[in-house]
Amino acid sequence: MSKRNNRADKTAKSSPDSFISPPVSKKVNQKKSLDATNSETDPVEISTPIISSASPAKQDLSQQPTSSERTSSSSIAAAPDSQSPETSTPAMPASALELSEAASSRPPPTDVLTNGHGHHDHQDQNGDQERGNSSLTSARDYETVLPPKSPLPSVSPQSIQRCLSPASSPARQSQSPRHRTRTISSTSSCSGEVSVPMFFTGKGVLVTGATGFIGKVLIEKLLRCCPDLACVYCLIRPKNKQAIEARLEDITSSKLFDRLRKERPGFESQLKPVFGDMLLPGLGISPADRQMLERNVHVVFHSAATIRFDEPLRVAVEMNVVAVRKMLALCRGFHHLEALVHVSTAYANCDRPYIEETVYPPPVEPQKIIDVLEWMDDEMLELFTPKLMGEKPNTYTYTKQLAEHLLMTEGADLPLAIIRPSIVGAAWKEPFPGWIDNYNGPSGIYIAAGRGILRSMKGDSTAVADIVPVDIPVNIMITVAWYTAVAKPRSIMIYHATTGGCNPFTWGDMSGIVNKSFHQIPLEGCFRRPNVAIVNNSFLHDYWTCVSHLFPAYLCDVAFRLMGKKPRMVKLYNRLHRSIDCLKFFTCNEWQWSNSNHDMLKHQLLPADLKVFYFDPLPLHWPTYIENYCLGAKKYVLNEDLSGLPAARAHIRKLRIIRYVFNSVVAVVLWRVLIAKSQFARNLWFFIVGLVYKFVQHFRITSTMNKS
Numbered sequence: 001m002s003k004r005n006n007r008a009d010k011t012a013k014s015s016p017d018s019f020i021s022p023p024v025s026k027k028v029n030q031k032k033s034l035d036a037t038n039s040e041t042d043p044v045e046i047s048t049p050i051i052s053s054a055s056p057a058k059q060d061l062s063q064q065p066t067s068s069e070r071t072s073s074s075s076i077a078a079a080p081d082s083q084s085p086e087t088s089t090p091a092m093p094a095s096a097l098e099l100s101e102a103a104s105s106r107p108p109p110t111d112v113l114t115n116g117h118g119h120h121d122h123q124d125q126n127g128d129q130e131r132g133n134s135s136l137t138s139a140r141d142y143e144t145v146l147p148p149k150s151p152l153p154s155v156s157p158q159s160i161q162r163c164l165s166p167a168s169s170p171a172r173q174s175q176s177p178r179h180r181t182r183t184i185s186s187t188s189s190c191s192g193e194v195s196v197p198m199f200f201t202g203k204g205v206l207v208t209g210a211t212g213f214i215g216k217v218l219i220e221k222l223l224r225c226c227p228d229l230a231c232v233y234c235l236i237r238p239k240n241k242q243a244i245e246a247r248l249e250d251i252t253s254s255k256l257f258d259r260l261r262k263e264r265p266g267f268e269s270q271l272k273p274v275f276g277d278m279l280l281p282g283l284g285i286s287p288a289d290r291q292m293l294e295r296n297v298h299v300v301f302h303s304a305a306t307i308r309f310d311e312p313l314r315v316a317v318e319m320n321v322v323a324v325r326k327m328l329a330l331c332r333g334f335h336h337l338e339a340l341v342h343v344s345t346a347y348a349n350c351d352r353p354y355i356e357e358t359v360y361p362p363p364v365e366p367q368k369i370i371d372v373l374e375w376m377d378d379e380m381l382e383l384f385t386p387k388l389m390g391e392k393p394n395t396y397t398y399t400k401q402l403a404e405h406l407l408m409t410e411g412a413d414l415p416l417a418i419i420r421p422s423i424v425g426a427a428w429k430e431p432f433p434g435w436i437d438n439y440n441g442p443s444g445i446y447i448a449a450g451r452g453i454l455r456s457m458k459g460d461s462t463a464v465a466d467i468v469p470v471d472i473p474v475n476i477m478i479t480v481a482w483y484t485a486v487a488k489p490r491s492i493m494i495y496h497a498t499t500g501g502c503n504p505f506t507w508g509d510m511s512g513i514v515n516k517s518f519h520q521i522p523l524e525g526c527f528r529r530p531n532v533a534i535v536n537n538s539f540l541h542d543y544w545t546c547v548s549h550l551f552p553a554y555l556c557d558v559a560f561r562l563m564g565k566k567p568r569m570v571k572l573y574n575r576l577h578r579s580i581d582c583l584k585f586f587t588c589n590e591w592q593w594s595n596s597n598h599d600m601l602k603h604q605l606l607p608a609d610l611k612v613f614y615f616d617p618l619p620l621h622w623p624t625y626i627e628n629y630c631l632g633a634k635k636y637v638l639n640e641d642l643s644g645l646p647a648a649r650a651h652i653r654k655l656r657i658i659r660y661v662f663n664s665v666v667a668v669v670l671w672r673v674l675i676a677k678s679q680f681a682r683n684l685w686f687f688i689v690g691l692v693y694k695f696v697q698h699f700r701i702t703s704t705m706n707k708s
Contacts, residue, residue, distance in 0.1 A: 194482075195608065204230045204299075205229060207303070208304035214421075217427065220431055234272070235274050236273050256435060282326065301341050337414065338484070342407060342416065344419065346497070357496060357595075363390050372388075419476055421497040422467065422496075424440075430471045434632025434633075437636055437637060451525075453576065456533055458541045461534040464507075465505055466498050466591070476598070495601065534587070549573050553570045
């Protein structure tokens with residue numbers, strides 16, 4: 001028995017940073033007490049502590065219970081042949097006195113939720129600071145035995161309940177504010193039985209970026225799967241002289257909401273547009289609308305941002321950094337705010353090969369960048385932009401990192417969480433497979449390849465293409481809002497929405513499936529046959545760019561001029577090359593992201609919620625997804641009807657014949673020129689023709705002999 005306690009003591013001292021898996025509820029049936037009444041006490045629930053994947057708290061080794069304390073603190077007797085502590089049963093009855101002693105000496109159940117930095121800070125015996133990446137791992141409870149019985153006075157059941165109460169524990173009362181923790185109910189999830197739709201019942205939701213790709217899918221998912229929410233307030237700005245009500249009506253009348261219109265007619269009554277512009281002071285929200293939002297909003301999803309890679313730094317900072325500060329000021333006025341979910345990007349720290357669930361410090365403070373923009377003109381700012389960004393490839397990733405740091409420093413007092421999706425692509429399952437409505441991300445590449453315009457793309461064919469379907473980050477956003485409001489983490493948590501870690505798919509595999517898909521379901525009016533290739537060699541890429549891009553483009557523009565039409569192919573290829581250059585950094589490199597909080601969130605959900613709000617990319621079958629993606633680009637972006645497939649396939653066959661004829665003519669012309677210039681080429685040609693003549697003559701003689 002003492003050896004076992006020593007082993008438990010050594011285990012506790014050697015792993016002060018061990019993390020315990022999500023809570024598991026255990027009931028210990030207490031037997032009859034030693035007093036004269038022989039009354040039975042109620043079952044007692046003992047919660048296994050839950051620890052998230054990131055915490056700034058320093059681990060104090062002095063707070064670890066000693067071996068003797070653990071020996072006297074457990075109310076479960078561990079037999080030598082018992083199972084694991086989670087499933088083992090008591091080997092002997094536990095008296096009321098023993099339970100009271102155990103409750104008074106055992107440390108209370110806690111859940112230390114971390115700050116989203118992905119690591120703790122602690123000191124070893126030499127006083128050196130160490131930083132370690134925190135991950136969600138599981139640990140067994142300490143294996144202990146009961147102390148020997150002794151004739152002591154009996155204890156009333158009321159005192160037992162007081163001792164078992166976490167609030168009365170001396171260990172909890174002695175904790176400093178930095179180490180103070182909260183108790184989460186020990187059920188199948190951290191929220192007890194509060195499901196995600198139940199949480200959103202009667203809640204007001206504010207969505208920024210409601211007209212964007214993620215915003216549209218988020219609104220549709222909320223209204224369809226959380227039908228009892230009070231209202232979704234959409235922050236929209238007028239565009240092209242179109243009012244915000246008209247813009248919202250265009251969104252709800254699109255194909256994206258076809259399923260929702262069938263299942264829930266009249267869902268528009270739960271949508272309310274609110275005038276807002278990220279570039280205006282106070283977001284341009286009127287005082288009346290601000291008061292309405294302050295009274296009614298409980299959850300905020302902030303996804304508004306500029307996603308252009310080549311955006312000028314001034315505009316990118318105003319949209320992605322200054323607007324975040326305005327959102328924080330707005331949310332501080334909300335009377336019932338329970339969760340603020342900010343959408344960042346997984347490439348905010350793309351200058352690192354391995355990215356943890358933490359906010360890394362930027363090279364320059366965001367406020368200093370904002371101050372510089374106030375006095376520096378555009379010409380000077382353009383010259384200094386590469387030096388300010390450092391190793392960042394574009395202003396988008398740079399300003400997203402600045403925004404995360406701003407949230408950590410100025411939004412720590414709010415119930416905030418950060419989502420980092422990678423390259424967002426078409427829908428995987430919902431609202432229907434392959435839905436896409438823009439040219440951003442892979443969509444423009446697929447359409448250019450399907451048209452036969454894009455033939456060569458600079459990139460590493462063996463690098464992982466971390467594309468995530470849009471419904472995965474949307475489901476993570478909804479469940480993260482639920483977890484942030486229910487579990488109330490003490491600090492900001494970060495969640496990665498990526499696929500490369502558990503379900504990798506390379507750029508080379510993607511190009512092959514894209515070519516195959518557009519051969520089976522071709523686009524209308526193709527310029528050439530679809531045949532895109534990922535080329536890693538710079539010389540070969542430049543060669544194919546000249547031969548397969550620029551040369552055909554100039555020929556077509558000459559033909560357009562002869563026909564009296566305006567030339568456009570060279571201009572089109574110039575825009576395409578600029579887009580490919582912006583993506584080159586992401587197609588030539590690959591990254592790894594930690595997913596501890598992502599996995600933790602999956603274990604906190606109820607089974608029904610995990611089925612509805614799925615976000616595990618492991619079951620994703622990439623060939624099927626890419627085929628649906630290409631079909632969705634044809635149907636929803638280009639608005640091409642599938643009834644035109646026979647004509648499109650006939651056009652592809654014509655392009656194939658033209659290609660074969662053109663290649664044959666070019667080969668004959670080159671060979672004739674080579675023969676005229678080289679004696680060796682002429683001799684080789686006569687030798688080949690002689691061999692063919694002899695073979696044909698031998699074949700005729702053999703056929704004649706067989707007939708005779």
